[in-house]
Amino acid sequence: MNVSTSLKVRLPVLVLVLEVVILALFATFVTYDDNANAIFQNNETNPMENSLYRDYPYFADVQVMIFVGFGCLLAFFRFYGFSGMVFNFLTATFSIQWAIVIQGFFQFYYDGKIHLGVINLLNAEFACAVVLISFGAVIGKTGPVQLLVMALLEIPFFSVTEWAVLKYIRINDAGGSILIHLFACYFGLGVTFVLYRPSLNQGHVKEITSYHSDILCVLGTLFLWVFWPSFNSALTLKGDDQHRAILHTFIGLSSSTMTAFALSAVFNKKGKLTMADIQNVTLAGGVTVGASVDMMISPAAAYSLGIMGCTACFFGYRYLTPFLAQRMRIQDQCGIHNLHGLTGLISSTAGICAILLANEETYGPSMYQIFSHRAPPVGDPKLEELQKLIPGLKPGLGRTAQEQALYQVAAIFTTIAASTIGGLLTGLVMKLPFMASPSDEGCFDDEVFFDMPADFDIEEALKTPIRCDDKEQINSMNSKV
Numbered sequence: 001m002n003v004s005t006s007l008k009v010r011l012p013v014l015v016l017v018l019e020v021v022i023l024a025l026f027a028t029f030v031t032y033d034d035n036a037n038a039i040f041q042n043n044e045t046n047p048m049e050n051s052l053y054r055d056y057p058y059f060a061d062v063q064v065m066i067f068v069g070f071g072c073l074l075a076f077f078r079f080y081g082f083s084g085m086v087f088n089f090l091t092a093t094f095s096i097q098w099a100i101v102i103q104g105f106f107q108f109y110y111d112g113k114i115h116l117g118v119i120n121l122l123n124a125e126f127a128c129a130v131v132l133i134s135f136g137a138v139i140g141k142t143g144p145v146q147l148l149v150m151a152l153l154e155i156p157f158f159s160v161t162e163w164a165v166l167k168y169i170r171i172n173d174a175g176g177s178i179l180i181h182l183f184a185c186y187f188g189l190g191v192t193f194v195l196y197r198p199s200l201n202q203g204h205v206k207e208i209t210s211y212h213s214d215i216l217c218v219l220g221t222l223f224l225w226v227f228w229p230s231f232n233s234a235l236t237l238k239g240d241d242q243h244r245a246i247l248h249t250f251i252g253l254s255s256s257t258m259t260a261f262a263l264s265a266v267f268n269k270k271g272k273l274t275m276a277d278i279q280n281v282t283l284a285g286g287v288t289v290g291a292s293v294d295m296m297i298s299p300a301a302a303y304s305l306g307i308m309g310c311t312a313c314f315f316g317y318r319y320l321t322p323f324l325a326q327r328m329r330i331q332d333q334c335g336i337h338n339l340h341g342l343t344g345l346i347s348s349t350a351g352i353c354a355i356l357l358a359n360e361e362t363y364g365p366s367m368y369q370i371f372s373h374r375a376p377p378v379g380d381p382k383l384e385e386l387q388k389l390i391p392g393l394k395p396g397l398g399r400t401a402q403e404q405a406l407y408q409v410a411a412i413f414t415t416i417a418a419s420t421i422g423g424l425l426t427g428l429v430m431k432l433p434f435m436a437s438p439s440d441e442g443c444f445d446d447e448v449f450f451d452m453p454a455d456f457d458i459e460e461a462l463k464t465p466i467r468c469d470d471k472e473q474i475n476s477m478n479s480k481v
Contacts, residue, residue, distance in 0.1 A: 005436050005448050010145050018094065018148070025101045033108070033117035054238070055118040061230035062125045064223060066092050070132045072220025074334075076279070078210040080140055082446040087147055088132060095131045095151045099124035102155050106163040122234055126176060129231075130158050130184040134423070136334035137188030138195055140207065140444040143436045150191065150426055157422035158183055161415060170373045170397065171411045172355065172404075174245060175232040175290025177347035178411055183419040185341035189330050190423020194431055196329045199440045206444040214275045221279045225253055228286040232293045241294040241370060248289045248302040255306030256285030256313075263314045277314065280339055284309035287343040291351030294370060296362050305350055309343040316342050348412050352405045359401075365389040373397045373404055 034040045035051040067089065074084035103123055104114030114120075131151045142150075162179050165171060173179055200207075209217070233245035264277035288309030289302050297305075316338030324330040324337065360367055365386055368375035375396025376383040387393050399407070431437075442448040447456070 004433075005143060005438055005442065007144065007436060007449065010434065010436050014145055014148055018098075018152070022097050022101065029109075029112075029114045030101070030104065030116050031113045033115035033120075035117050052118055055122055058230050058234035059118050059122045059125065061227040062122060062129075062234065065227045065231060066096075066125055066128055066132065069220050069223035069227065070129075072216050072223065073279070074132075074136070074139060075220070076209055076213050076217035077140060077206070077444050078208050078213050079206045080444045080446055081213055081216065082450045082452075084139065086450075087144055088135070090144055091135060091147045091151050092128050092132060094148055095128035095155060096121070096124045098151065098155045099127035099159070102159045103127060103162075106159055126180060126235075127155055127158055130154065130180055130187070133181070133184035133336055133340055134188030134191060136336045137192040137332050139333045140204075141195065141197060141200065141331075141333070141438065142430065143438055143449060145436045146430045149430055149435065153426045153429065154187055154422065157187065157418065157426075161418045161422075165411050165414060169407050169411045169414065171408050172295075172351060172371060172373075173291055173411070174236045174241075175249070175287075175293040175347070177287060177290035177344045177351065178408075178415050181287050181290065181340040181344035182348070182412065183415050185336050185344060185419075186416050187419040187423040187426070188336050189324075189332060189341075190420045191427040191430065192332060193328075193330050194424055194427025196331060197440055197443070200331055200443065201325055204440075204444055209275070214279070217279050218275065221282060224283055225257075225286075228253060228283070232286065232290055236294040237369060240366070244296070245293040247299065248293045248297065249286055251299055251302040252285030252289035252306035252309070253283070254285070255303045256288070256310035257282040259307050259310040260284075260314065263311070267314075267318070276317070280335065281310055281314045281317070284313040284339060284343050287340060288347045288350070290344075291347040292354040295351070295354045295358065297350070297354050301350075305346070309346055312342045312346060313338045345412075348408065352408050355405050355408065356401050365393075368393060368396065371404065373407075374399050374401070 031037075070092070071085045071088045074088050075081040077084065100116065100120055101114065104116070104120060107123065108115050108120055131154050134150065134154060135147060138146075138150075158179075161183060165179060171178065229246040229249040232249040233242045236242045236245045260277055260281040261273065263281070264273045265271055268274055285306030288305040292301075292305075317335050320338065320342075321332055321335045324332055330337075355371065358367055358371060363370065368386055369390060372394065373396050375393060375398070376386065377398045378395045380395075380398065383393075383395055438445070438448045446452060
């Protein structure tokens, strides 16, 4: 093994430092929230009203997406299966720990402590998803030390951006199209721009898939597909809002799946299906409905958004990903700009349209719950009338639909700018010479960082000639997240 990629000292030292820091922060600042604290329980407490029973099902579903869905999806390269799954495992585990602390200071900090409950873990998993999406842009050409450093820096950038957008700009983004998908995408593109490797533009001999790696990858797709409604609905208002979020997500995913199969067959020279399309483009609908997922957009609109997102994602993989690599020095290894960037922009636009069309005739008084920033401010007589109809309705900012739409636009540009700058700065740190980065020849190769089993013979495997009809699929292998 090349000395520059040895993990013998660098990884243990980094992990030790990170664990000491997190342990110190947990010991100093983290305590239980009221639902997890025994001192607040008495004979009048109803255990079934504990927030655990409301939040844990969603936490468990997103947990499967993070560790199984993303893990399998990232194991698509023939000689990079160990790295794809295991680096995902390591990065996700640290990201959640780190996000509990960093997000905790912004969202759950009061009386000098971060108050910890299952809802914190759920929010931390969303932050973790941001890191794993960004990971897709640099998969195959980074090592575990670099990925831990990326998570270490991206979580604070994300948490500050999320806090600023939600506290000062104040937007509707139930499914995270702006704050999760757009942020993760442009942060990852910023990192990969700095980590540009000219030699990879010509392709890499190990940048291929196999029959078994493709099956494992599509298994990850299925896990993400099945649990995506939980991802989009977890943080929506309980009741009819959450109900609509689940319906819209399923409808959007269904329509994007049907469209993906059709497009894959039409644009394949032999009229066959391409696994890269099935593994990725089918998921586009889940992102595209995100910004308006809890709104009264109608099932037909959710179906249309799934088709639009799938189409944009499909052509992005075919034409935009190669263009970015060859013309703009952005090697998007997994095409995250297509599945999270383009679809995120479509979703954000759809959300703005839904906000402009929202009125009391369609929503009734509950419009001021869904669009909370449009609720009348304190002192407005209309607020008292609405609170009689909806007890517990909080005062808002009194924004008009047009004003809220403009704030949504401001949030999009703010998020893209913050994530791109954060990605560029993080890339510069990851490029430092002591980060155990693989060489160009060592990219997409498990052997660089793992002791491999006896049946792993990469040289013998590479001797197998590639059929002509396989070359088209190999050219589309950079499209897996």
